[in-house]
Amino acid sequence: MADQAFSRLDNYLQQYMNGGSQPQPSNGQFDTWSPTSWQSKPIKQVVKYEDQTAADTALKQLSKLPPIVTPTEVWKLRQSLRDAALGKSFLLQGGDCAELFSYCAEDPIDAKLKLLLQMSLVLIWGSNKPVIRIGRIAGQYAKPRSSPTEIVDGKEIPSFRGDILNGYDPEHRKVDPERLVSAYFHSATTMNYIRAQLASGIADLHNPMDWGLGHVGDKELQAKYTTIVNSISDSLRFMRTIGADTSGQLQTVDLYSSHEGLVLEYETALTRRLKHPAGHPGAQTSTDGKGWYNTSAHFIWIGDRTRQIEGGHVEYFRGIENPIGIKVGPSMKNDELIELLDIVNPRKDVGKVTLITRYGADKVESMLGGHIEAVKSSGHIVVWQCDPMHGNTRSTSTGIKTRSFSNIFSELSSALKIHKQHGSFLGGMHLELTGDAVTECTGGSQGLDDEDLSLNYTTYCDPRLNEKQALELAFLVAGHYRE
């Protein structure tokens, strides 16, 4: 049934999007790629739609809707990530573990924008490099699960797979294909509000900012953070005074969208054959000047559970123009990593791939160095990004899923150190965070401990850093650079 739906989807794609075969057979792989070629591969985390007709209808509708992002934006991000891969800029990526449709609202979006902006200013101050901002936002609706079912109130029910497929409420755990379309509209609405807010000056550095450092009890730390904030404010004031802002760059910033590319039928329906922007090498060299763009987000990544060399996800990812991420957990072998890079980036384009390492504070020492050396000898130049969240999840004695701030910072600072030892550098960090005052991770200057977690524990998946913890992490990383 699923095969039928997909072959029909393939037809829609051909029909509506001017489809054709990939015109880049330079390495012999691309001639077999199409937006649906992944269907002939084994697929992890596969979705079974009970109502196949409804799934067909939803995918058909998606395939006709306009792009959420454009090739020009995607290409701009790729160029920026090239800089990050070469050590000339730093990538800050962050947002919810599981973004809910209900987060598509003014306050949570504003809070996340403000937090990412403040963190990026701190990181610019620390690293002396431009910072690229990518939100886990406007589409982070799909979650891979270790088990297809879970026990709730003594009853076995399907696991929550993210708002794009089913609802968290036990009554809504059946996969509902209409959610695929709903995901598109929530994603587009979120992106629309982000674009409107940025254009209207939410990130205007002419405006003073509230840094809210009152919670930092430790006097020494409070003084240190205040010094950083003052230094940032002074620099901005100086630039405004001398009229350095002739290009209007203090008025707004770029913020790109990203999510895990997990539900491939959704990603395929939004994959379009579009004209390359000027400056893209394919604009002149490919026969029709076009390429396949995933228009659901600027950047998508492959999760640690779906990165099998022979699998459907890797097959899909190798054909798109967007910059992509690959999660790299402790089970990744050195040669497997290189094989993956060769498949998804045969031309070895600099910064096309971001390796998002997430080993855990206790494993980073034994894993990262080997991966750095293997990649170095392969000739690939990637963005090395540390995700200090996913290898550091623990359960409290009462069974609450949490992460300790100290472990998170420990993995980050180890990554910074190990890269340095290997003549490499950390190109970015990937965090689960929210602009809200949640209590999901322990530690940080607020001194949250296991007993405090129930105060405001609202995540529907993994524990996130709250606004204060996330900002503090940025201060600590910045301090590391300045040492």
Ligand code: PEP
């Ligand atoms: C995630 O980023 O939320 C996630 C599931 O990560 P990973 O694939 O690294 O486990």
Ligand code: MN
């Ligand atoms: Mn997560």
